[in-house]
Amino acid sequence: xxxxxxxxxxxxxxxxxxxxxxxxxxxxxxxxxxxxxxxxxxxxxxxxxxxxxxxxxxxxxxxxxxxxxxxxxxxxxxxxxxxxxxxxxxxxxxxxxxxxxxxxxxxxxxxxxxxxxxxxxxxxxxxxxxxxxxxxxxxxxxxxxxxxxxxxxxxxxxxxxxxxxxxxxxxxxxxxxxxxxxxxxxxxxxxxxxxxxxxxxxxxxxxxxxxxxxxxxxxxxxxxxxxxxxxxxxxxxxxx
Amino acid sequence: xxxxxxxxxxxxxxxxxxxxxxxxxxxxxxxxxxxxxxxxxxxxxxxxxxxxxxxxxxxxxxxxxxxxxxxxxxxxxxxxxxxxxxxxxxxxxxxxxxxxxxxxxxxxxxxxxxxxxxxxxxxxxxxxxxxxxxxxxxxxxxxxxxxxxxxxxxxxxxxxxxxxxxxxxxxxxxxxxxxxxxxxxxxxxxxxxxxxxxxxxxxxxxxxxxxxxxxxxxxxxxx
Numbered sequence: 001x002x003x004x005x006x007x008x009x010x011x012x013x014x015x016x017x018x019x020x021x022x023x024x025x026x027x028x029x030x031x032x033x034x035x036x037x038x039x040x041x042x043x044x045x046x047x048x049x050x051x052x053x054x055x056x057x058x059x060x061x062x063x064x065x066x067x068x069x070x071x072x073x074x075x076x077x078x079x080x081x082x083x084x085x086x087x088x089x090x091x092x093x094x095x096x097x098x099x100x101x102x103x104x105x106x107x108x109x110x111x112x113x114x115x116x117x118x119x120x121x122x123x124x125x126x127x128x129x130x131x132x133x134x135x136x137x138x139x140x141x142x143x144x145x146x147x148x149x150x151x152x153x154x155x156x157x158x159x160x161x162x163x164x165x166x167x168x169x170x171x172x173x174x175x176x177x178x179x180x181x182x183x184x185x186x187x188x189x190x191x192x193x194x195x196x197x198x199x200x201x202x203x204x205x206x207x208x209x210x211x212x213x214x215x216x217x218x219x220x221x222x223x224x225x226x227x228x229x230x231x232x233x234x235x236x237x238x239x240x
Numbered sequence: 241x242x243x244x245x246x247x248x249x250x251x252x253x254x255x256x257x258x259x260x261x262x263x264x265x266x267x268x269x270x271x272x273x274x275x276x277x278x279x280x281x282x283x284x285x286x287x288x289x290x291x292x293x294x295x296x297x298x299x300x301x302x303x304x305x306x307x308x309x310x311x312x313x314x315x316x317x318x319x320x321x322x323x324x325x326x327x328x329x330x331x332x333x334x335x336x337x338x339x340x341x342x343x344x345x346x347x348x349x350x351x352x353x354x355x356x357x358x359x360x361x362x363x364x365x366x367x368x369x370x371x372x373x374x375x376x377x378x379x380x381x382x383x384x385x386x387x388x389x390x391x392x393x394x395x396x397x398x399x400x401x402x403x404x405x406x407x408x409x410x411x412x413x414x415x416x417x418x419x420x421x422x423x424x425x426x427x428x429x430x431x432x433x434x435x436x437x438x439x440x441x442x443x444x445x446x447x448x449x450x451x452x453x454x455x456x457x458x459x460x461x462x463x
Contacts, residue, residue, distance in 0.1 A: 050359050077365035087360035091378050100362035100374060146360075153364055 001026045002047065002079075002157055005054035009042055009212075012047050016042045017053065018212035024157070029189045031199040031220075034209035035235055040192040043209070044159045047190070048079040061156070077105065080155030084162040086142040088134040094121065094145045095130040098152045106153070113152070120148040124178045140171030144178055157188040164195060196240055200224055208232045242327045251417055259412035261436055265331055265399045265409055270392055272335035277342025284347050285330045295343065302340035308401055310337050330402035344379050345391060349384040350376060382453050389446030393439050400435070412435055 002024050006189035017039045024030050026116035032040045045051040047058060049065070049072045055160045057064050058124050065075055089097050098120060108116075121127050124144035134142055143163055160179065164172045176198050183189055183202045193199060199220055206223040208216040208231075222240075227233050233238060283295035314333035314380065318324055353376050361371035403412030412429035418424040434441070 048363055050363065073365045073367050076363055079363075081360075081363040083360060083363075085356055085357060087354075087356040087376050089357065089360070089379075091382070092438075101366055102389070104370055104374065105365045149360075226383075 002063060002190075003059035005057050005060070007046060007053045007058070009045070009046055009051060009053045016212055017046070020056070020212070020214055022207065022214060022217075024070075024188060024190060026188055027186045028204045029183045029187075029191065029202055030205045030207055031203040032192045032207050032209060033194070033196070033199065033239075035179075038209040039212040040209050043096065044081070044161050044192055044235060047079050047159055048076050048225045050081075061074065062076070070200075073105070077153050079103075079158045079159060080144070080150030080153060080157070081159045081165045082146050082150055083132070083163065084165050085133070086139070086146045086166075088142055088146055092136050093131050093133055094137070094148075097134070097145055098149045100124075101149070102152050117148070117152060120151055121145070122132060122146050123151075125159070125174065137169045138171060143167065143175045147178055147182070151182075157190070158182065160189065160191040160193065161193050162194070164193065166207050195225070196236075197239070206234070210235070243426045244429060246397055247417075247421070247430050249422060250421075251413075251427070252432065254413055254417070255410065255431065255434055258410045259438065260329075260409060261409040262396070262399055262411075262438070264397050265327065265334070265380070265402060265407065266392075266396045268276050268401065269331040269334035270338060270395050271423065273342045273395065276335060276339030277299075277346050280339060280343035281346035281350060283350075284343065286351065297347035299343060300440050301342045302337055307337055308404070311405065315364055326405045328404045330399075330407050334395065334399060334402065337398070338391060341391050341394075342388065345384050345387045346380065349380040349387075352383060385446065385453060389449075391448075392443060396438060396442065397435060411454065451458060 002022075003086070004020055004022040005203075007017050007020040008015070014015070020039070022030075022043075024161050032043065032062055033042050042051060046053045047102065049067055052067055060075060060078065063231065065072075088094075089100070092100065095114065095117055098117040099108075099110070102108040102111060102116065103114040116132060118127065121130055124147055125140055125187075126144055126148070129137060129141060129145070132141075134145070134204050137145065149159075164175050172195070176195060179189070179191070179198070191198075191203070201220075206218060206220050207214055207231070208223065208227075210231050216227060216232050217225065218228070222228075228237060250289055280295045280298060283291040284299070286292060311330070312334045314336060315326070315329050318329050318332060347424035357375050357379070358368075361375045362368070366374070399409060402409060405417055406412070408416075410431055414427050418427035421427065
């Protein structure tokens, strides 16, 4: 589905990604873990070209994406993303947040887009919030609208960038529940998260990053019960 | 005091007509200024160095020189090239002046929008300019209303200087009135009151608009 080869990303002098190789198959759920500053979020942002890597290549469904030639807008239609701080559009209702891209990019009719948005809102448990503005929603509700918004473009893969880190603890469960359902429905997902319980339960693979590199890539069971790397062991003992 | 009432009564109608000219001058020049401001704001945040440099020079020159000098310079400059009535030449000159300030207001409000907004929109496959139009600008405009209202009030008062180009707006009319009635103090006080009333009405409209643009208070969101 998505394949990353030898990805390098610099911010000025800072070498954030130091040769990342990663391959995620269809319907697979991969959880990225690692200390802060290890490059997890940067990797995710490179995958939908919010950041452009200086070296390496990214393949989507077998085709190498060339940021200079290919339309990145077209690529991004296929790669949905959910952010830590929701980034809902505050001047639009939940409904309009969701229908904006389908109407303006996919040229769907308003009625069709609305109908699909309602289905999505129900799917994330917010069927009654279509007309609410983001300011009228709790953090957990906002994040579920943001998930619905990304899903409205029918992406082939979904990226989740620490989507529960800004939430009050009691609201985390709802969002993780939606993600779990999504994973069970067969969505391909790459999830940057500190929720080890979610990783253990939902992930097919857990990938450990440190200092811009992938240092371990294993099943959740192996990763949490018998990690191969000393660094992984130390990290897990700090967060678990 | 009785003289004041006498002036007010005597010039009520001509001043009212002149107020119409002032309003038209202000409206026309500020509409153009918004257009100029928007274009220059985009030039100033553009990736193109040439465009940024042009915007920088324009804003620096306008902010660094007196309005009356700009008015004269532009008036004689414009009318040397094209035949234009003093009203339109004045409007254009006022617009060029206010445009620089409006550009800075727009630039500030566009840049004040969290960059996560643009990223979220781009991540959905929406192009840069469409994201600008649908996501960034509606929010930026809302933030620009208070400073823009302020700039419009300044623009309304600045329009008085166009009297020196021979436009019979409010101040220009007072200028000729006091020359024939020999009561400059009273005449200018009355003209000042006209400006004050206009500014008060305008401030009221701006604060109404501010409230109306707030979606949380039952206002209209962008559609």
